[in-house]
Amino acid sequence: MSIAKILVVDDDPQIRRVMKATLVGHSYEVIEARTGEDALEALPHEMPNLVLLDMNMPGMGGLETCRAIRSGTDIPVIILSVRNTEKDKVAALDAGADDYVTKPFGIEELLARIRAALRRSPSGPDGGPHGFTASNLEIDFDARRVHANGKDVRLTPKEFEMLRYLVAHSGRPVTHRELLQAVWGPDYGDEPEYLRVFINQLRKKIEANPSKPKFILTEPWVGYRFAG
Incomplete structure (x- = not known):
């Protein structure tokens, strides 16, 4: 099994050192970036599997x-921030983040979030549907x-997992x-703002009229239903 490579982006060198030592100690490969500009420059060359990004x-x-x-x-992108308001979390998810972790955090919590972000939905006979076809929507789950x-519509990994599950x-x-536990993992369940953001994003991408969704x-007070 290949080792996942994580890009840690933070302007504080001490935080980067601690994060690197911790992640390497848990069998991850780590590369560092001091600024957002440095991170964008490193992405095409380093091709990390996940980004830990200071807000x-x-x-x-x-x-x-x-x-x-x-x-x-x-x-996958996980935002790390000292801010803990729902407004900040929603802003991060709207920007495309897969998850949001508030500082200070325990290492076990962070590792669980990393595992959830790296996880991909299974494919094949036991991995759910292979596809879906309707008048204005075609989904090939095997080919993603x-x-x-x-x-053609581009979905983030979490958007794709959510759509597959629905x-x-x-x-x-x-x-x-x-839905939270199916997509993010068993440690989740009390983050309704995640669902609001990702459902809105999915509707904008696949619905002809997102304000009057068909699918x-x-x-x-319950959740969501896919009308196929």
Whole structure:
């Protein structure tokens, strides 16, 4: 099994040293970047499997860096920040982050978040549906391709996992907790803001009219349902 490579982006050299020592001690390969600009320069050469990105950096901040990363790649991004408001979390997720971890954090929590971000949905006979086809939506789960409303659509890994799970359970309500744990892992369940952001992003990408969705429906006080 290959070792996952993690890009740690933080302007504080002490934090980078501690993070590197900890992650290397848990069998990850680590590369470092001091600024958002350095991170963007390193991405095409180092090709990391995951980015740990500080939200509050001088120059190009964490959100701007995250948007730039997401515009060109679907590498998982975890935002690290001392801010703990729902507004800040939603802003990070809207920028394309896969997860948000508040400082200070325990190393076991961070490692669990990293494992969840690196996890990919299984494929094959036991890995859920192979595809879905409707009038304006075609999904090939094996090839990880989505075509909606006459154009190819690019989904982030978490968006793709969420869509796969909803399609696999088409026709029945999927609760908030069930969906969070299916996509992010068993340590999740109390992060409804994650679902709001990712569902809105999915609707914008696959629905002809996101404000009146045809496929991803809200089940009030329960969760969501895929109408296939």
